[in-house]
Amino acid sequence: MLKRKLLVLGISLVVGALSSTLFHRRKKTPVHTAFIGEWFYFHKHRQVTVTVNEDLTLYIQNRLHPATVLEATPQRLVFLDTLGYQIIFEKNDTILSFHDETEDATFLLTKK
Numbered sequence: 001m002l003k004r005k006l007l008v009l010g011i012s013l014v015v016g017a018l019s020s021t022l023f024h025r026r027k028k029t030p031v032h033t034a035f036i037g038e039w040f041y042f043h044k045h046r047q048v049t050v051t052v053n054e055d056l057t058l059y060i061q062n063r064l065h066p067a068t069v070l071e072a073t074p075q076r077l078v079f080l081d082t083l084g085y086q087i088i089f090e091k092n093d094t095i096l097s098f099h100d101e102t103e104d105a106t107f108l109l110t111k112k
Contacts, residue, residue, distance in 0.1 A: 034091045035077040041098060041107035050098060050109065052077070058087065 038051045051059040056072070058065045058079055067079035067087060077089040085101040089109075099106040 034074070034096065035089050038112040039096070039098070039109040040112055041109050043103070043105075043107065048107075049112065052089070 035052050036054055038049065040047050040049050042048070049059075049061055051062070053059070056069050056077075058067050065079075065081065065087075067081045069078070070080050070086070071078040075091050079087040081087060081102075083102070086099075087101065088099040090097050090099070096109045097106050098109050
């Protein structure tokens with residue numbers, strides 16, 4: 001009886017480790033490349049540059065904007081900044097938009 005319990009426990013541990021490894025591999029799939037690059041939009045008659053690197057770091061006006069990724073799909077990329085505001089990139093057909101919760105405004109992005 002003890003051997004059977006140990007065998008079941010051992011199998012459970014192996015299955016758990018394998019599923020965890022497979023989950024992490026799936027999690028690392030790259031984000032749709034539509035959001036990667038350097039973009040600009042106009043706000044109050046000035047040009048604002050937004051850059052998203054392949055490692056999903058966000059730069060605004062060429063300065064690192066500390067933020068964590070909340071959602072990354074082919075249609076949406078959502079960041080949460082250190083103050084708790086969301087920065088949302090959305091792709092609809094060929095149009096890419098940028099919504100800044102701090103400004104409560106959405107801007108159309110143009111590739112640089």
